[in-house]
Amino acid sequence: KTKQLTLEAFFK
């Protein structure tokens, strides 16, 4: 099973 990440996780 995979889950979709959002882009916020990569905005730092």
Add this chain to the structure above:
Amino acid sequence: MFKAVISEAKEFKKIIDAASNLLDEICFEVSEDGIKARAMDPSHVALVSMDIPKEAFEEYEADVHDIGIDLEAFKKIMNRAKAKDKLILELDEEKNKLNVIFKGTARRKFALALYDVSSSNLQVPDIEYPNEILIKAGAFVDALKDADLVNDHVALKVDDGKFIIYAKGDLNESETIFEEDSEDIISMNIGENARSTFNLEYLKDMTKAASSDDILKICIGTDMPVKIEYDIGGANLTFLLAPRIES
């Protein structure tokens, strides 16, 4: 003021198509240098960034404005462009409309309502990628079509100097392997093996505006967003798509 003349309406239509696949509305930030827009899709999975420098226009004159547009309405209007039409975009500040004018054998004008879409001040995050691949759009889109037969998500991989598009369904699998010397590959700048999984529908939407001979720049890492970049009609389009990860 804002007025821009584009020699081929059809080229601009591609740009609007690319954005409207992912976004409902957009804010064009116009300035004397050209037009910029950055936005995330409603689920914050994908980011679209477009830069149309003033050099891409036949004529261009603007000062600073934010022009908020409903993309579905704009797309429908752009669908009415004919093959040899010029496109004139003109801001009517009094009536608060964007005039969209097709100039061919006749002059056809639409006045498009402006929306209060504030500019997002969103930047494309400066992510460092281990791998950068330049590939013909047609070849990549074909690989996505293969993957689409077996699942709704796909892995983009770099393995042993090869670029691999891999999908695995409950029963079936598909795999396309590009080696560095493939005619479809312009260049591969490989730093390390990598693998990230993505929603296929988004990838298809992001590459829909590219013609098969256009060159895509694809940046990938492991469990990182993919960055896909290409140029159409003098405009730069950049897309970022968040990965799916094992849960």
